Each structure stands twice: as structure tokens, then as C-alpha cells.
Amino acid sequence: xxxxxxxxxxALAIEALTVALPPGADRPLALRxxxxxxxxxxxxxxxGESGSGKSVMATAVMGLLAPGLRIVSGxxxxxxxxxxxLSEEGLRRVRGRRVAMVFQExxxxxxxxxxxGAQLAEMxxxxxxxxxxxxxxxxxxALREVALPDPEGALRAFPHELSGGQRQRAMIxxxxxxxxxxLICDEPTTALDVTTQAQxxxxxxxxxxxxxxxxxxxxxxFGVVAEIADRVAVMQRGVxxxxxxxxxxxxxxxxDYTRRLLAAVPPLRAPPARRLGSEAALEVRxxxxxxxxxxxxxxxxxxxxxxxxxxxxxxxTTLGxxGESGSGKSTLARCVVGLLAADGGEIRVAGxxxxxxxxxxxxxxxxxxxDPYASLNPRRRAGEQVAQGPVAAGVPxxxxxxxxxxxxxxxxxxxxxxxxxxxxxSGGQRQRIGIARALAMRPQVLVADEPVSALDxxxxxxxxxxxxxxxxxxxxxxxxxxxxxRVAAQVCDEVAVMRxxxxxxxxxxxxxxxxxxxxxxxxLLAAVPxxxxxxxxDGPPPSMVAAAGARPAGE
Amino acid sequence: xxAWRLYARSPAALLGALLVLAVAAMGLAxxxxxxxxxxxLAGRPLQWPGxxxxxxxxxDPSGRDIAAQIFHGARVSLLIGFAxxxxxxxxxxxxGALAGFYGGAADTALMRVTxxxxxxxxxxxxLLLVAVFGSDLRTITVGIGAVSWPPVAxxxxxxxLSLRTREFTQAARLQGLGDAHxxxxxxxxxxxxxxxVYASVVMAVSILLxxxxxxxxxxxxxxxxxxNLIGLGRNVLRTEWFxxxxxxVAILLTxxxxxxxxxxxxxxxNPRLAGR
Numbered sequence: 001x002x003x004x005x006x007x008x009x010x011a012l013a014i015e016a017l018t019v020a021l022p023p024g025a026d027r028p029l030a031l032r033x034x035x036x037x038x039x040x041x042x043x044x045x046x047x048g049e050s051g052s053g054k055s056v057m058a059t060a061v062m063g064l065l066a067p068g069l070r071i072v073s074g075x076x077x078x079x080x081x082x083x084x085x086l087s088e089e090g091l092r093r094v095r096g097r098r099v100a101m102v103f104q105e106x107x108x109x110x111x112x113x114x115x116x117g118a119q120l121a122e123m124x125x126x127x128x129x130x131x132x133x134x135x136x137x138x139x140x141x142a143l144r145e146v147a148l149p150d151p152e153g154a155l156r157a158f159p160h161e162l163s164g165g166q167r168q169r170a171m172i173x174x175x176x177x178x179x180x181x182x183l184i185c186d187e188p189t190t191a192l193d194v195t196t197q198a199q200x201x202x203x204x205x206x207x208x209x210x211x212x213x214x215x216x217x218x219x220x221x222f223g224v225v226a227e228i229a230d231r232v233a234v235m236q237r238g239v240x241x242x243x244x245x246x247x248x249x250x251x252x253x254x255x256d257y258t259r260r261l262l263a264a265v266p267p268l269r270a271p272p273a274r275r276l277g278s279e280a281a282l283e284v285r286x287x288x289x290x291x292x293x294x295x296x297x298x299x300x301x302x303x304x305x306x307x308x309x310x311x312x313x314x315x316x317t318t319l320g321x322x323g324e325s326g327s328g329k330s331t332l333a334r335c336v337v338g339l340l341a342a343d344g345g346e347i348r349v350a351g352x353x354x355x356x357x358x359x360x361x362x363x364x365x366x367x368x369x370x371d372p373y374a375s376l377n378p379r380r381r382a383g384e385q386v387a388q389g390p391v392a393a394g395v396p397x398x399x400x401x402x403x404x405x406x407x408x409x410x411x412x413x414x415x416x417x418x419x420x421x422x423x424x425x426s427g428g429q430r431q432r433i434g435i436a437r438a439l440a441m442r443p444q445v446l447v448a449d450e451p452v453s454a455l456d457x458x459x460x461x462x463x464x465x466x467x468x469x470x471x472x473x474x475x476x477x478x479x480x481x482x483x484x485x486r487v488a489a490q491v492c493d494e495v496a497v498m499r500x501x502x503x504x505x506x507x508x509x510x511x512x513x514x515x516x517x518x519x520x521x522x523x524l525l526a527a528v529p530x531x532x533x534x535x536x537x538d539g540p541p542p543s544m545v546a547a548a549g550a551r552p553a554g555e
Numbered sequence: 556x557x558a559w560r561l562y563a564r565s566p567a568a569l570l571g572a573l574l575v576l577a578v579a580a581m582g583l584a585x586x587x588x589x590x591x592x593x594x595x596l597a598g599r600p601l602q603w604p605g606x607x608x609x610x611x612x613x614x615d616p617s618g619r620d621i622a623a624q625i626f627h628g629a630r631v632s633l634l635i636g637f638a639x640x641x642x643x644x645x646x647x648x649x650x651g652a653l654a655g656f657y658g659g660a661a662d663t664a665l666m667r668v669t670x671x672x673x674x675x676x677x678x679x680x681x682l683l684l685v686a687v688f689g690s691d692l693r694t695i696t697v698g699i700g701a702v703s704w705p706p707v708a709x710x711x712x713x714x715x716l717s718l719r720t721r722e723f724t725q726a727a728r729l730q731g732l733g734d735a736h737x738x739x740x741x742x743x744x745x746x747x748x749x750x751x752v753y754a755s756v757v758m759a760v761s762i763l764l765x766x767x768x769x770x771x772x773x774x775x776x777x778x779x780x781x782x783n784l785i786g787l788g789r790n791v792l793r794t795e796w797f798x799x800x801x802x803x804v805a806i807l808l809t810x811x812x813x814x815x816x817x818x819x820x821x822x823x824x825n826p827r828l829a830g831r
Contacts, residue, residue: 337729362731375722379744385723388740389730434726441730 012038012061012099012182012214017074017084019056019065019238030056030069032238038182041212043205045225045246047261048235049456054218057235058186060084061216062101063091079181097127100175104187106167110159116143116170117155123177142173146203165196169203176207182214189224193324194483198527201227220457222265223486223529226250226536234258250533264461265536266486268528270510274317276493280351281477282313282336282365282445287345289331289501305331306342307501311479313445318471318478320492320509322485322524328501329481333449336479337367350444362389366438370450372430376422383408383418386437393441400440407436412466428459432466439470446478452487464491485528489513497521561823568819574812578805582630585623593623593779601795615787615798625805627779632762632809635696635780639761642700644754647707648743654708655715656738666712669705677702681764685773692775695768699761710753714746748824755817759810766806781806 019031031053038044048054059065061076063083076083078099086094103109111119120139124130130138143151146169159167168188175183185204189197205228208215219225225232229246234255242255253259289306305328313319321329334340336347338354338361347354349364369375377385383404390400405415411432422430431451438446448467452460468491470476482488488495489509496506497520505518516522530536562568585593600618602610612621654665672680684698718724719742727741768774769782776783781802788798 339725339728358728359731359733362729365729367726367729369722369726371722375726377723377727377741377745380740385727388727388732388736392730392732392736437726437730 011040011077011079012216013075013077014057014061015075015077017057017060017076018072019053019060020070020072022068026051027237029072029238031060033074034235034238034240035074036233036240036243038214038216040181040214041208042230043208043215043217043228044231044233045217045219045229046233046235047219047222047225049220049261049458051237052235053238054220054235055186056238058101058184058216058218061099061182061184062095063088064101093127096123096180097178098180099182099184100178100180101184101186102168102171102175102188105191106164106171107159109171110167112159114158115155116157116159116162120155120170120174120177123174127178138177142177143170145176145207146170146173148173163196164192165200168192168196168200172200172203172207176211176213179211180213182216183208184216184218186218187220188217190220194485194529195324195523195527197224197529198227201529204228221529222250222262222457222536223531223533226530226533234261250536261457262536264458265530266461266464266490267536268486268489268513268525268531270489270492270513273508273510274493276314276317279315280312281315281349282311282479283346283348284309284311284332284336285346285348286310287332287335287342287347289328289335289340289342304501306335306345309345309498309501309503311496311503311506313477313479314494315477316471316475317493318467318476318480318491320480320482320488320495321498322482322488322495323498324483324524326500327498329483329498330449331501332498333367333447333479333481336445337361337365337447339367359393362393362441362443364443365445365447366441366443368431368434368438368446368448368451371454372427372434373454375434376430378422381419381421382425382433386418386433386440389437389441403440404436407439408433410439410470411436412462426459427455428463431455431463435463435466435470439474444477446476447481448478449481450483451480453482453484460487467491485513485525497524558823562819565819565822567815568822571812571815571817571819574808575816578629578809578812579633581626582633585626585630589620589623589626591623593627594619594777597623601791601798603795604797604801612801613795613797615784616791616795617787621784621798621801624779624784625781625802628781628784628802628805629809631692631778631780632765632806635692635699635765636758636762636809636813638696639699639703639764640754640758642697643703643757643761644707644750646700647704648711648750650704651708651711651713652715652738652743652746655712656719656734656742658716662712665708669708672702673705678764678767681768682773685768690768690773690775692778695765695774699764703757703761703764707750707753707757711746711750714749715742718742718745748820752817752821752824755813755820759813759817762806762809762813 014034014036017031017034018029021028021030034057046054046057056069060071061083071084074084083094117139120142121135124135124138139155140151143154148154148166148169154162154170162170189200192200201224217228225246232244232246232249233240234242234257236257242249242253242258249258253262287306287309291303291305309332311319321332323329331340335342338358354364355361386407387400387404390403391397404418408415408418413429413432425433452463455463464487471478480492492509494507495509495512496503497518499520505512505521512521513525516525596618597620598610598614598618600614600616602614604611604613610620610622612625615621650665650669654662680702681698684701685695688694724737724741727737765774765780766782766785769780770786772786774780774782784802785799792799
């Protein structure tokens with residue numbers, strides 16, 4: 001990329017920016033000496049794992065640093081204006097008009113008590129002295145430009161009346177309303193479904209081309225990078241480790257950290273199929289569940305979360321359940337473990353119906369939860385939480401404790417760590433504790449509900465490797481719920497695609513992904529970001545990465 | 556330990572702890588400093604503070620030593636405060652935990668009872684209890700506890716409602732653990748911090764309620780409480796105002812101390828909210 005002139009119009013230049021964290025944080029500086037240049041009309045993706053400082057950079061540019069963080073040195077030049085030295089008053093004139101931001105979660109970024117039209121109109125009312133009629137016309141035009149299906153209706157709608165993707169489109173319309181020189185997008189598609197994500201990415205790309213806006217795009221997802229970026233900057237613990245054109249960084253990464261990150265992205269291509277047995281560990285027959293049924297005071301519309309779902313999980317295999325939010329896959333998981341009662345249908349584990357009493361069901365099905373931070377009790381020791389299940393089932397305390405230590409070793413944790421509290425573990429380690437807790441009950445079937453979607457890509461690769469390893473060593477039968485087709489390709493033997501509470505397609509994962517029969521499966525696969533990018537998915541299988549990368553002691 | 560460091564960060568919280576400890580020390584020292592019955596006749600009535608070196612805080616209309624009553628009263632006030640708070644928190648947690656954990660019909664029933672208590676002004680309810688059951692110290696303490704639990708129940712219920720659906724509670728449920736374990740080991744420890752903070756408010760209010768009862772001369776007349784002393788001073792308020800003012804200041808400082816401790820606890824237990 002030719003070096004952009006820092007004073008050229010539309011150029012955003014971050015020069016030797018250093019931002020300090022409050023004392024007592026895990027490191028002294030959130031950003032260390034970061035320099036970046038964003039030319040007019042280009043999209044620069046900033047990638048990194050959690051804690052890399054990428055969001056701090058975005059908020060520093062907007063002058064919205066979290067309390068406790070402060071800029072120590074460096075400049076942020078927007079067409080020659082140093083944003084870092086502006087007063088709050090000066091920043092207010094720049095924000096929205098010359099540099100705008102799109103946030104991750106459109107529901108919380110929009111005011112729930114104001115219509116979309118009123119919030120959009122605020123942009124012009126605050127920054128210009130246009131007449132009301134002119135503002136109304138421009139608002140409508142702005143919504144039309146972001147391709148909302150019913151722009152007139154959307155103006156009058158409240159945020160909760162729009163879908164997630166529509167809300168994010170409204171946010172983008174708002175950000176681009178005053179034609180800013182630079183647009184900052186902080187993980188704008190992370191909260192969206194994969195097909196919606198693809199549409200929003202296409203929209204950002206399209207608007208940016210038409211208007212020549214410079215876009216600083218923060219993401220953790222290399223697939224998204226491959227879809228949208230002109231150039232990439234890779235951040236690691238507050239330091240910019242690599243920067244370059246997207247084609248070069250993805251295919252020939254120069255820095256070791258970039259190479260590791262890229263290699264950890266699971267390929268969409270499934271490994272060769274294994275020989276599968278025919279004995280069923282879990283059979284689901286005609287399962288149905290309806291939410292919001294009529295009650296005395298409830299007049300919500302009933303939602304069919306599960307509509308005659310039938311599945312078979314063979315012993316010793318992993319069955320993936322994939323689909324977008326609202327497809328019913330989490331409801332299915334909760335019904336199978338007995339946390340939710342189904343309205344109709346049958347769940348059979350190892351040939352017998354799932355018992356209603358939770359003490360009896362505990363030895364048959366266990367669950368690994370999505371959020372490693374919410375799934376462990378913060379006030380109790382890790383080992384205690386693993387051992388309490390067997391103790392309740394009648395295993396003598398000493399034996400349960402010994403088994404817990406063995407399980408800690410099995411999932412790659414230090415057995416001595418049983419006496420530590422959850423906050424002393426990292427996210428990936430917590431997920432290992434969650435797996436140990438489920439295995440402690442020696443279940444016939446393990447249900448994993450999005451077990452890696454809250455984890456960074458490199459940690460995700462390690463946990464997926466652990467699950468594959470456990471399947472081989474213990475012959476685990478796993479029902480694996482995920483929205484991420486890349487993850488499903490790596491860990492599942494068979495896959496079932498769900499949509500609106502029904503299974504639309506099922507079969508061996510390699511077959512379904514290579515030759516999808518249903519239109520919905522095809523559109524899901526087509527929407528996976530970066531699926532055609534060179535460098536993504538051509539790498540070695542994640543198992544090799546995990547073996548080469550740092551692994552916790554004790555494995 | 557971490558919570559203590561966060562607590563000690565705030566000078567106001569330390570001052571509060573100091574005040575409460577000082578009152579407790581007064582109560583403990585009372586039998587040593589004033590071994591005689593504080594309600595016994597000590598000298599000429601209504602001596603001003605400083606007039607007689609034997610009575611540094613003067614004497615009340617019946618000729619009893621005010622200083623002795625203040626020291627012994629510290630015991631009574633703190634005792635009533637602690638015991639009534641314990642009762643209120645115990646009832647409140649039990650009701651709130653059951654309502655929040657089970658939801659449905661149990662929740663509806665328990666919350667209607669709670670609201671019935673809340674719609675009655677609690678002081679009137681306390682007067683009623685005292686009128687029916689008499690006014691010895693034990694009845695009053697239980698009475699104060701019995702009228703102070705509804706807010707604790709509501710707070711506990713709100714915490715339980717959100718915590719019972721957390722993933723760690725569900726995980727324990729899947730491990731086959733019983734409801735008692737889920738309530739006591741998984742949910743309650745996480746629900747306690749806001750309840751503990753609120754307990755300081757209950758304690759302050761309990762001390763005030765007892766004082767208010769004594770002021771109306773409806774409290775136990777046979778114990779040397781601060782409220783009793785204020786009530787005695789009521790008739791001589793315009794001339795010998797010190798009789799009411801001295802116990803009034805004692806109550807003020809105690810409540811201030813308890814409130815500051817509560818605020819400090821709040822900041823220590825919710826470190827992210829501190830300094831806002």
C-alpha cells in the first residue's frame with residue numbers, strides 16, 4: 001500500500017499511540033506505540049484476540065475511552081486534526097460528523113424508547129441547521145440506501161420491532177448520515193447470524209466504495225477479514241505485530257503470531273469420514289416444543305421452537321446440530337438433558353426413555369455450557385463443583401475427589417488446581433473444568449451447547465482438539481450444538497441442519513457440506529465468511545496447531 | 556481479604572466501622588465503668604453536664620446518671636439492632652429464596668403475603684404487636700424483626716430469580732443435586748452480597764424503631780435505652796434540652812456509623828460500581 005499522506009483529506013493516521021491501563025490490570029499498557037494509516041476509500045481490518053487492545057484503539061479514536069484508561073502519548077490525526085488533543089467540546093463537533101462508529105450490539109446502541117427515524121434525525125438536528133422536512137427526506141433516503149425492506153415503516157419503528165440485521169443497518173445509516181471521512185466498525189457483525197452477517201458485510205463494502213469512506217474495521221474473525229479488508233493489521237497484547245495487504249497477510253503471514261492465528265481458523269472442509277457404528281446412544285423421535293402458549297395473562301404469539309424433530313446420535317460419534325439463532329437448536333439441547341420439558345415426542349438414551357427424576361437422568365446425559373464465565377459458580381472451588389455430582393450420586397467423598405483429580409489431568413488441567421476458584425482460570429481452562437464436570441457423571445451422552453463460541457480462535461482450537469481426543473479415548477457420544485459451520489466440520493461425524501424448529505437436512509458432515517441438498521444448507525454454507533479466501537482452511541488441521549502451540553500443563 | 560482491602564480504601568467506610576466499634580466498646584465497657592444500676596437514683600435531678608464532676612453528662616428528671624444510661628443504652632441499642640436485623644434477614648431470605656427459586660404459585664402466594672406486610676406502615680404494625688404482646692425487650696426485638704423483613708424478601712427474590720437460571724445452577728441441577736443444595740450452596744452465596752448491604756439499613760431502622768417506641772414510652776421501661784432517655788427528656792425539652800439531645804446524638808452517630816459501613820460494604824462487594 002502506498003504511504004498515505006497524513007494531512008490528505010479523509011485520511012486517519014494513528015501515530016505512536018500509547019494508552020495506559022489502570023494500575024492493577026494484567027499489563028500496564030493497553031496499546032503500546034501503535035501506528036496505523038488509513039487512506040481515504042480503504043477498509044483496514046484490525047484483527048486480534050480478546051485483550052489485544054483492538055477495541056481500545058477504536059474507542060481512543062472516538063474519544064470514548066473507558067474510565068481509567070488514558071492516552072499517554074501519540075497522536076490521532078483525522079485530516080490533520082489531532083483528535084487526541086481535542087477538548088470534549090471539540091470532539092463533540094468531530095464525532096458523528098467527521099468520524100462515526102458502528103457498535104457490536106445494535107440493540108444496546110440504539111435508544112429503545114425512540115423511533116429509528118427520531119434517532120436518525122438527531123444526526124442532522126445536532127450537527128446541521130437543516131429544516132425538518134429536509135431532515136425527514138434525508139432520513140428516508142438514508143434508510144433506503146442501507147436497503148431496509150420498508151424504509152417508511154422503519155422510520156416509525158422502535159428498535160425492538162426490527163430484527164438484529166435491520167437494527168445494524170439502521171446503525172450504519174445513522175453513522176453514515178453526515179458522510180463522515182472515517183467510519184469505525186467495532187465487531188459490527190459478531191452478534192449477527194451468518195447469513196445476515198454476509199449481507200451486512202456486503203452493505204458496508206458497497207457503501208464504502210460508493211462514498212469513498214475510510215473504514216477502520218475491528219474484528220476477531222479472519223473469515224470477515226477475508227471478505228471485506230483491503231489491508232489488515234494484527235494486534236497482540238497491545239502491540240501491532242503485522243500490517244499489510246489482505247492477500248499477502250492471509251497467504252504469506254510474516255509474523256509468527258499471525259501464522260498461529262490463521263492456522264487456528266478451522267477449515268470448512270471436513271476430515272475424511274470415520275467408520276460409524278449403528279448402535280444408537282440417543283434417539284429423539286418427533287420432539288415438539290411450543291413457547292408462549294395461551295395462559296390467563298399471557299397473550300404472546302406462540303412460537304414453535306421444535307417442530308417434530310427426530311435425530312439419532314450413534315454411540316461413539318459426534319452429531320452436530322447447526323442453524324441460526326431461533327432455529328431451535330438450544331431448545332433441543334435443553335430438552336435432551338431434561339432442563340426443559342418437551343410438549344410431545346420421545347427422548348431415548350441408550351434404548352430407554354429419559355427418566356424424569358434429575359438424579360436418575362444425571363448419569364445418562366450431561367451438558368457443557370456455552371459461557372465459561374457463567375457456567376461455574378464463582379464462589380465455590382473448581383474441584384468441589386466437579387466432585388459434587390458423583391457425591392450426590394452416592395460415590396464416597398474420597399473416591400469422588402480422586403476421580404476429580406484424574407479428570408482434571410484428563411482435560412489438560414493441573415490436578416492441584418482443584419482447590420482454586422473459577423476466577424483464577426482463563427476462559428479456555430474454565431471450559432475444560434465444565435467438560436470435566438460433565439464427564440464426572442460418566443454420562444452416556446454429552447450435550448455441548450456452543451462450547452467454543454465464547455472462546456478466542458486459538459483457545460477454540462485447543463478445546464476442539466480436547467473434545468476430539470476425548471471421543472477417541474472414552475468413546476464419547478456427543479450432541480454438538482453450534483452456529484459455526486467451520487467448527488462443525490472439524491468436530492462432527494454427522495450433522496443436522498435446523499431451521500425454524502425443524503431439521504431440514506441431515507447426514508455425514510463431509511457429504512452435507514460438499515453436496516448440500518437443501519437450499520437453506522446451501523445459503524448457510526455460502527454465507528460462511530472467507531470460505532473462498534486463500535490461506536483460510538488450507539492450513540494444517542487444528543490438531544497440529546494445538547500440538548505445536550502452548551498447551552496447559554498436565555496433559 | 557480482597558474485599559477488606561476494597562473496603563479499607565474508603566475513609567468514610569473506615570469512619571463508619573470506627574463509630575460502630577466505638578459504640579460496641581461503650582456497651583462492653585458499661586458494666587466496668589458503671590457497675591451500679593443505671594436506672595437507680597444517683598443524685599439531684601436535672602443537673603447540667605459539667606456542673607457536677609460525678610455526672611459528666613448530667614442527670615435526668617428522675618436524678619439518674621445520663622452517662623451511665625448512655626453507656627448501658629449502647630448495649631441495648633446494638634443488641635436490639637443486631638437481633639432484630641438477624642430475625643428480619645432470616646425471615647426475608649427464607650421467604651425470598653423460596654419465592655424466587657420455585658416461582659409460580661409459591662411465588663405468588665409468598666409475595667402477596669409480603670405485600671400485605673408492606674402496605675401497613677411498619678411502625679403502626681409494631682405498635683399493634685406491642686399493644687397485643689406487651690413491651691418487654693424480647694417482644695420488642697422480635698416485633699421489630701417481624702415488621703422489617705419484607706424488603707429483604709423482595710431483594711432476595713429478585714436475586715434468586717436471576718441466579719436460578721444461570722448456567723452454573725443449571726449445571727448443578729444436571730448433576731442430579733437436590734433443591735436444598737441448589738438453594739443453599741449454588742444460589743444463596745451469590746445472592747448474599749446485596750442482602751448483606753441491605754442488612755445495614757435494616758439495622759439502622761431497627762435502632763430507630765426502638766427509639767421511637769421508647770420516645771412514646773411504649774418500650775420496655777426497665778432497660779436503660781437511648782429512646783427511653785429521649786422520652787424522659789421530652790417534658791423538659793425547652794429548659795433542660797440536654798436530656799434528649801445527648802442520647803439523640805448517640806443515636807445519630809450510631810446510625811451514621813451503620814450506614815457508612817453499609818455503603819462501604821456495597822462498594823467492596825460491587826467493586827465495579829465503586830467510585831461512580
